[in-house]
Amino acid sequence: MAEGWIKQYRAIREHWLWSDKPFARGQAFDDLLLMVNHQDNKVLIDGELILVKKGQRITSLRSLGESWGWSVKKVKKFLELLQNDNMISFECDTKKTLITIQNWSKYQEKETVLDVENREIAENEETQKKHGGNTEETQKKHTGNTEETQKKHGGKQTRMIKKEKNDNNEKNEEEGEEKTSHSTLDGQDRNSIENKIFDIVGDVGFETWFKQCDISETDKHIVIKPHNELTEITIKKKYLEILNALLDKNILLEEREEVKMG
Numbered sequence: 001m002a003e004g005w006i007k008q009y010r011a012i013r014e015h016w017l018w019s020d021k022p023f024a025r026g027q028a029f030d031d032l033l034l035m036v037n038h039q040d041n042k043v044l045i046d047g048e049l050i051l052v053k054k055g056q057r058i059t060s061l062r063s064l065g066e067s068w069g070w071s072v073k074k075v076k077k078f079l080e081l082l083q084n085d086n087m088i089s090f091e092c093d094t095k096k097t098l099i100t101i102q103n104w105s106k107y108q109e110k111e112t113v114l115d116v117e118n119r120e121i122a123e124n125e126e127t128q129k130k131h132g133g134n135t136e137e138t139q140k141k142h143t144g145n146t147e148e149t150q151k152k153h154g155g156k157q158t159r160m161i162k163k164e165k166n167d168n169n170e171k172n173e174e175e176g177e178e179k180t181s182h183s184t185l186d187g188q189d190r191n192s193i194e195n196k197i198f199d200i201v202g203d204v205g206f207e208t209w210f211k212q213c214d215i216s217e218t219d220k221h222i223v224i225k226p227h228n229e230l231t232e233i234t235i236k237k238k239y240l241e242i243l244n245a246l247l248d249k250n251i252l253l254e255e256r257e258e259v260k261m262g
Helices: 010-014 025-035 063-070 070-083 113-131 135-142 146-165 180-185 193-210 227-244
Strands: 043-045 049-054 054-058 088-092 097-101 214-217 221-225 248-251
Touching: 025 054, 025 063, 025 070, 043 227, 049 054, 049 214, 063 070, 070 088, 088 193, 193 214, 227 248
Parallel strands: 221 248
Antiparallel strands: 043 049, 054 097, 088 097, 214 221
């Protein structure tokens, strides 16, 4: 059985693929998910102010039929089928049809399915570090903790080089942590590549796997340099395909350089 979860932007409804009719049932249900409100809103219909909650949509059977290339009768039977399977509920009167997606929060909660998976991975990683229970931790012990050595001996020089390149006049923090633009994830510089990645992978995914990566952008490519092997493997396995699909540039995942111990 296929597993996993992806974000899908509402703009897909304007894509030429969406104009190919008639819709299949799966595409029709996907269209319902894309058209419902993502937040509560009020609409005025024939002088009556109606609250349409998130996960709901006011439409008509005729309008859905025109969008999907179906007859009104087929649309109604399809909605009844979804309602019987507890996927939606709907109410019709002479003026409108109100559709409600059941369990809408599962599709749109801030902590998405992908975020939950990322959190579980991060928790497992922390447990493995404490108990030394996996191959990577054993390898780190035998090589004298290569990653930690890199941070201690090469981190300050790397930060100074990046500081000069970026013409950044801000002082580094006391512990030498690199000052990044991730604070802009709260609303500033929404066009930065970090923010675009953040919007795709979510808060937990970005904090866990991308925050410490060296991310740069050229005219044709986005280059991501993972800071350790586990991050490199995880990005390649879980995120590379969706980033290539949703961003306008080719993603280059540079392999982490191993440090040879003397």
